[in-house]
Amino acid sequence: MARTRAAQPGTQAPRGRQLDRDAFVGLYQDAYRTLWCVAAGVLGSRNAADDVVQDAAMTAMERLDQFELDSDFTAWMAQIVRFTALNRGRREQVRRAQSFESGGPEPTDEPASEASPVLSNGRLRRDQDAFDDVVVAALDTLDDTARACLLLRTVMDQPYRRIALTLGIPEGTAMSHVHRARARLRTALVEARGGVGAGARKEGDR
Amino acid sequence: MTRGPASEFERLLNDSLDGSLSPEDAAALERAITSDPDCAKQAEAQHEIDERLRRLFDPPECPGLEAAPVKRHLTGWGRFVAVAAGILLIVGVAYISWPASDGPGYAPPPSAGELHQAQLDAGFRPLWICEDEAEFREYTQLRLGIALRVEPTPGVELVGWTTRGGRYGMPGEQILLARVDGQPVVVLVSRGQIGPEPRDLPSEQIRPKRRQVDEIVLWELGPGESAAVIGGFEVAPVPESPNSPRMPSSEDGDEREQGASLGGSPQ
Numbered sequence: 419m420a421r422t423r424a425a426q427p428g429t430q431a432p433r434g435r436q437l438d439r440d441a442f443v444g445l446y447q448d449a450y451r452t453l454w455c456v457a458a459g460v461l462g463s464r465n466a467a468d469d470v471v472q473d474a475a476m477t478a479m480e481r482l483d484q485f486e487l488d489s490d491f492t493a494w495m496a497q498i499v500r501f502t503a504l505n506r507g508r509r510e511q512v513r514r515a516q517s518f519e520s521g522g523p524e525p526t527d528e529p530a531s532e533a534s535p536v537l538s539n540g541r542l543r544r545d546q547d548a549f550d551d552v553v554v555a556a557l558d559t560l561d562d563t564a565r566a567c568l569l570l571r572t573v574m575d576q577p578y579r580r581i582a583l584t585l586g587i588p589e590g591t592a593m594s595h596v597h598r599a600r601a602r603l604r605t606a607l608v609e610a611r612g613g614v615g616a617g618a619r620k621e622g623d624r
Numbered sequence: 625m626t627r628g629p630a631s632e633f634e635r636l637l638n639d640s641l642d643g644s645l646s647p648e649d650a651a652a653l654e655r656a657i658t659s660d661p662d663c664a665k666q667a668e669a670q671h672e673i674d675e676r677l678r679r680l681f682d683p684p685e686c687p688g689l690e691a692a693p694v695k696r697h698l699t700g701w702g703r704f705v706a707v708a709a710g711i712l713l714i715v716g717v718a719y720i721s722w723p724a725s726d727g728p729g730y731a732p733p734p735s736a737g738e739l740h741q742a743q744l745d746a747g748f749r750p751l752w753i754c755e756d757e758a759e760f761r762e763y764t765q766l767r768l769g770i771a772l773r774v775e776p777t778p779g780v781e782l783v784g785w786t787t788r789g790g791r792y793g794m795p796g797e798q799i800l801l802a803r804v805d806g807q808p809v810v811v812l813v814s815r816g817q818i819g820p821e822p823r824d825l826p827s828e829q830i831r832p833k834r835r836q837v838d839e840i841v842l843w844e845l846g847p848g849e850s851a852a853v854i855g856g857f858e859v860a861p862v863p864e865s866p867n868s869p870r871m872p873s874s875e876d877g878d879e880r881e882q883g884a885s886l887g888g889s890p891q
Binding site for chain 2: 446447450451452454455458464467468472473476480549550553554568569571572573574578593596597600601603604607608611
């Protein structure tokens with residue numbers, strides 16, 4: 419059986435010595451799933467998250483001397499992941515715009531493969547499931563920080579204090595992001611099901 | 625200031641999801657759900673949403689430690705061409721059989737034979753193919769931090785790149801699949817002095833050959849006595865490109881405003 423270790427968010431770097439490459443690898447492995455959620459949150463899709471985290475790790479390895487041993491490794495890496503994901507998103511926007519201006523093909527809506535639940539543009543297939551479709555569309559309406567907060571809370575079951583530390587935001591802000599995101603997704607789902615009622619008002623109406 | 629019924633229900637629902645619901649509030653939430661169809665609908669929708677999010681965004685294990693199939697998304701790689709478009713069988717055999725580690729979360733490197741065999745077991749299929757020298761240069765610059773090129777050699781075919789099955793599956797440690805006179809050859813490409821040094825020689829058929837180019841350490845794992853692939857490696861210049869990945873800089877004003885820093889966050 420493969421020897422893997424459950425992710426331990428917020429792993430502290432070893433004290434008393436410089437963070438070397440092997441120590442980095444161990445911490446990176448521990449933090450990987452959290453970092454992946456940050457990447458997926460910023461990107462708004464899961465498909466490029468692997469690449470973003472790996473690219474961010476490469477960046478980090480070149481800057482190990484900038485890591486302060488008393489600081490939180492996951493938070494440090496999450497910042498790099500976020501930068502990397504944002505840069506990737508910007509590049510992708512430019513690429514799509516250039517493709518459109520040059521008369522090239524539109525951003526892909528074709529499935530990457532018959533079996534894949536994701537499109538070649540990294541988004542989930544719209545026809546995968548009507549319910550998934552609504553969830554993904556509602557996620558698209560959130561900002562990247564809110565998406566990351568929601569994924570870290572819902573998928574990783576992390577406490578708000580940990581989410582706040584990872585993303586460099588106040589704890590109350592992390593909670594507020596999650597609560598608003600939940601409300602928005604609920605509203606979208608209930609409306610999509612035609613069940614708009616007193617309990618399905620938009621969050622701003624409350 | 626008092627909360628309206630909808631706002632109060634939302635607080636109860638969030639407290640429930642966050643595990644901070646008091647017994648009194650739990651009873652109140654239960655009453656709201658049983659007595660108000662809209663509340664019931666909201667609660668049901670919330671649980672379904674959470675379930676879907678967990679399924680749709682279930683994070684994978686760290687590459688290099690998992691044995692699960694993955695599919696890589698490659699559109700962000702510009703001119704790179706994905707040929708392994710379907711679900712790939714990922715190398716897990718080597719990891720599964722690894723002996724005890726020298727620390728928590730660490731795994732010793734696979735042997736040369738194990739790593740070579742693992743690639744064959746996975747169908748000797750790459751995750752990325754570079755169609756020309758420019759793509760090869762771009763790939764190595766991005767993944768290894770140093771742009772490389774390979775001098776074409778008769779009898780040597782570069783099949784493509786993968787990251788799975790290596791020592792850690794880490795960035796900075798890539799695996800190039802090649803064929804020499806039709807025979808599969810695995811090249812470990814690592815930046816830094818450590819390098820994924822094969823720890824033993826379990827097979828007479830697989831003979832590791834080492835070469836270093838700048839900071840790049842190359843291990844060629846193949847049957848030949850002498851290196852056929854790594855001899856052609858050399859550092860290549862990288863032309864500036866506006867779309868090239870870049871490091872965060874002080875020009876990222878929106879990030880700077882949020883206090884982001886690469887210098888570490890206070891604990």
